[in-house]
Amino acid sequence: MEKPILTGEMFTQGDIAAAEGALAAGCRFFAGYPITPATEIAERMAYRLPRIGGRYIQMEDEIASCTAVVGASYSGLKAMTATSGPGVSLMNETIGLAAMTEAPMVLVNVMRGGPSTGQPTEASQSDIMQAKWGSHGDYEIIALIPSSVQEMFDLTIRAFNLSEQYRVPTFVLADEIIGHMRERLIIPPEDELEIINRKKPTVPPEEYLPFKPETDLVPPMATFGEGYHFYATGLTHDQKGYPVMTDEAQLALVPRLCDKIRKNADKITQAESTETEDAEILLVAYGGEARTAMRAVKDARAEGMKIGLFRPISVWPFPKDQLKDAAANAQQVIVAELNYGQLVGEVERIIRNEVPVHFIPRVCGTPHTPDELMKEIRRRIK
Amino acid sequence: MTETSRISTIEEHPILEYIRRDRLPHIFCSACGIGTVLQSFATALRSLNYDMDNMVIISGIGCTGRASGYFAADSYHTTHGRAIAFATGVKVANPKLKPVVISGDGDLFAIGGNHFIHAARRNVDMLVLCVNNFNYGMTGGQMGPTTPVSAITVTSPDGNIEHPFNLVSVAAASGAVFVARWTALHARRLTKSIEKALQKKGFTFIEVVSPCPTLYDRYNRHGTGLEVMKKYREISVIRNFSDPMQAEIDYRTRIVCGEFVDSEKPEFSDLLEEHGKKLQKGD
Amino acid sequence: MTRTEIRLGGLGGQGIIKSAVIIGEAASIHDGKEAVQTASYGPESRGSACKAEVIISDTPVDYPLVLTPHIMVALSNDAFHKYKNDLGEGAIAIIDSDLVKAGKIKPGVQVYQVTAATTAHNVLKNPLVTNVVMLGAFTAITKIVTPEAMQKAIANAFPRYRELNLRAFDEGMKLGQEALEQSSKTK
Incomplete structure (x- = not known):
């Protein structure tokens, strides 16, 4: 093999x-x-x-x-x-x-x-x-x-x-x-390599509730063929997994499905900040576009401009605390995306109106060139 | 417990061990054919003494889509039309499991039609039990892919103008290795066909023509559920191994029932396993 | 200069992308430098315009696309004329003189002409190895990758036709040497 x-x-x-x-x-x-x-x-x-x-x-x-x-x-x-x-x-x-x-x-x-x-x-x-x-x-x-x-x-x-x-x-x-x-x-x-596997039930089948969460809001998961004989449905369900059409059932389920991510966001979010400590202009870019932004940071720093790069690695959940830290000294934020305006909305939501957030869209098939980003940086720094 | 008291106790219904008792009563209308199908399925499990640790019961959306929730087995209620795609994932991931898909005509042949023909083509081991009541019951009786020409439904109020599918012919043409049709009247024959299908390895399909006295049969003035069953008795003919393409299904004339296909063909998860073993040896 | 931008141009089916992958692997895995390889192509797999790029650097490569090639390798007339004006001052172009008519070229660009297709056909008896002959010439002329690294990458790329391709590479190295000598004489 x-x-x-x-x-x-x-x-x-x-x-x-x-x-x-x-x-x-x-x-x-x-x-x-x-x-x-x-x-x-x-x-x-x-x-x-x-x-x-x-x-x-x-x-x-x-x-x-x-x-x-x-x-x-x-x-x-x-x-x-x-x-x-x-x-x-x-x-x-x-x-x-x-x-x-x-x-x-x-x-x-x-x-x-x-x-x-x-x-x-x-x-x-x-x-x-x-x-x-x-x-x-x-x-x-x-x-x-x-x-x-x-x-x-x-x-x-x-x-x-x-x-x-x-x-x-x-x-x-x-x-x-x-x-x-x-x-x-x-x-x-x-x-x-760090490898994580799903939690398995520790109780016998007759006591198992397939959608009963533990303190991390995540239920242990039995799988088919293990003798647990559980039921799962796309309908709103109770801890047994049975369909229940009440407000109580919806309230017990839907907020938990969201909160297991939202309340554990500090363990999930991931971001990288480069030269952000003294950055007056904070670039925000991710994926392939972040590689242009990284180049622009190097070029701008070489010209004496105080530029930093914030690169969200987890976009959902968005690393909002890390963004706030990276933007602590920024007077302006420039978001560069390979689209016509998507994650910039999330950045604006987090930065609020504290400093201006500019957006450079790009809707054709390659990232911005370093020159294109430099042009925007020079325009904004004046 | 003394011998006398045991005898005087009312015995449990024989299929209750296969049912999630805490989910009763069920949601199905009286005289609906789904009850017969579930009873026949459970009776088949009992007579085969089926190892329920190796079965997964899966359904889509609709009245019949609720079926999976009543069995004391590993069971999953997918989105509309996706039961067979889910079952394919189950079978391929863990070939010891036997997926059983219980769903309706609209779920399996309209929104889920593509999954049906491709699972049959691949010959993925599963039993597909289709309750065909000629309409979408749960949403209030709309026309669907099996609704006969000129039938009245809430979305064909002046009579259906579409040509319907003949389900056994679709199944046979797509490559199913076992294809049968019964009506809800043929409970014992249905049970026997389910037993046969469960013992086969491959894509097996059983259509059960079923009354929908609340909607379809009422709109079309077929009378009570009992009257529909009487009509089934009158017009059903059994033609085992006749050509499924010719298996007529017409409430005005006759419904051809029987086992149309019972053939052998290599099963998909077996082929995958064999293929993998060869490659692992470096052949 | 730590960042060297290389563009290979030709037609789909000539092994343009494969050549770029071999250069990238030689540089990054066998020579221990940093390299990024990208490509663009039309929906046709054969005969359409095809471009592949490699950036080789001593430090991690940020922006992954080529802006001003330092080196261009052209295996079709169209590709050469489409991209020749992108070349910067001091750039070199390596062309197959059987396939490309160089014509006038802007000053500051050194053109090396090799007969890769003819060599593949006449010496190696297999026109399919034209791109590997070109890789030999590229290695000898640019010295951006070591011959040893290229040989390893070529052996990995063609496990079934290893010997043929290594011979093609050697023939290409010879052509490259000749082109270098030719060019120093004319200077």
């Missing part, structure tokens, strides 16, 4: 790194449907999973892919799918079901230009809000955004860990730049 974890160095694409990260995290089930620019993940999984005792299936569409992933998750396997925005549009129904029935699952969205079929081979960051609000009703998900091939690997592992720990659908939101570019990937030895 081939090794599930390919410890060592390779020069590879972000998409491949996501697949290898999933396998390293213990993912043994993948269901998907071909779509540019995420197909390399499915291709890698189709090759790798059967060789390490895992299961790969190409479904009839993205609805089926995502639903099969939930079925596999409830059957005890760590499971994932990978797609792009149009696929997520179809999966959103099941993402709501996974949120409602608290199924751990990982979804990699390699974002391309939209709306609709848009620009399949071009990069974009325009599914940031889709990830958060795509399905109907009140719920929370987790979304992580990688900026390098190495982070595609690292954050896919973290996505599995968070998904298992909080029993929540978790996104890896990559853009096409990161998905398709090749860089060095270092896969550490197995014993250096």
Whole structure:
């Protein structure tokens, strides 16, 4: 049997790194449907999973892919799918079901230009809000955004860990730049990886309440075939999992589904601040766009300008405390995104009116160039 | 307990061990065919002494979609139309599990039609029990993919103009290895077919033509549930292994029942396992 | 200069992207430098315009795309003329003189002409290795990656045709040396 974890160095694409990260995290089930620019993940999984005792299936569409992933998750396997925005549009129904029935699952969205079929081979960051609000009703998900091939690997592992720990659908939101570019990937030895598995029930089946939370607001999870004979439904349900159409049942369930993420946000959020301590202008950028911003920070600092970069790595939940710290001395904030205005709204909400928040949109298929960001910085610093 | 007192105790209903007692009473209308189907299914489980640790009961949305919630088994109530896609994930992830999908005609063949034909094509091991009452009951009796031409429903108030699916023919053409049709009247034959299907490995399908006295049969002046059952007795003919393409389903003339397909074909999770084992050996 | 921007241009099917991946792997895995490789392409896999880029640096690469190539390798006439004006002062262009007619080029750009396609066809008896011949020339002319690193990356890239491709690389190195000597003579 081939090794599930390919410890060592390779020069590879972000998409491949996501697949290898999933396998390293213990993912043994993948269901998907071909779509540019995420197909390399499915291709890698189709090759790798059967060789390490895992299961790969190409479904009839993205609805089926995502639903099969939930079925596999409830059957005890760590499971994932990978797609792009149009696929997520179809999966959103099941993402709501996974949120409602608290199924751990990982979804990699390699974002391309939209709306609709848009620009399949071009990069974009325009599914940031889709990830958060795509399905109907009140719920929370987790979304992580990688900026390098190495982070595609690292954050896919973290996505599995968070998904298992909080029993929540978790996104890896990559853009096409990161998905398709090749860089060095270092896969550490197995014993250096931190892997988290879902909590299992410690009570016998007759005492088990499948949706009774513990103090972290997360219920332990039995899986099919273990003799627990539990029921789960997308309807509002009580701790037994039975459908209950009362206000009390909705009140006991829906706020908990949100609060298990909101109240644990300090353990989930992740961000990186570069040269922010004395920064008068704070750049905010993430994913592929953050690499331009990093260059702009270097160039601007070389010219004597006090610029820093705040890079949210978890966008949902948003690292708001880390942003406030990074912006502590800033007189202006510049948000650069590869879209026409998405995460900037969240930044404005957190910064309030304390300092001006400027936005540089970009709706075509490559990140801003360093010159474009420098132009904006020079304009704002005057 | 003495022998006398045991005898004087009212015995439990024989299928109660398969039912979540704390969920009774159920939500189904009197004379609805779902009750018959669930009773036949539970009776089949009992006669096979089925190991319930290896079964997952899955349903979609609708009246029949509520079925999964009444069984004392691992069970899951998916979104509308997705039961078969979920069941595929279950079977592939843990091949020791037998998924049983119990759902309605609209759920399985309109919104879930694509999943049905592809699971049948792959021959994923599962039993799909479809209660066909010719309309969407839970939402108030709208027309659906099996509603006969000219039938009255709340969304075809002047008579349905769409051609309906013949479900056994869809199942057979898609590759199901066991295909049967009964009406809610044929409880014993239905039970036998369920027993057979549960012992087969592959995609198995049983359609159960069922009264909906509250909506469909009332709109179409078919009378009470009892009268509909009498009509089933009058017009049903059993034609085992006849061509499912020709299996007529017409309330005015006849309903052809029987087991139409019982064949063998390699099952998907077995093929996956075999494929994986070869690759793991480095073949 | 720690950041070197390389652009390879040609037609889909010529192994342009594969060549860029080999350069990237040689630099980052075998030479221990930092490298990022990207590509852009049309919906056709064969015959369309194809561009692949590699950035090699001593420090981590931030902005991942090429802005002003220091090195261009062109395997089609269209690609050469499309990208030649992006080249900066002191840049070099390596072209297959069988496939590209260089014509006038802006001052400050050094053009090296090699006969990769002819060599692949006549010497190696396999036109499919044209890109690897070009990689040999690229290695000899630019010295941005070591021949040893390139040989390792080529061996990894073509496990079934390792020997053929390593020979193609050697032939390309010779062509590159000749082009260098030629150019120093004309100077």
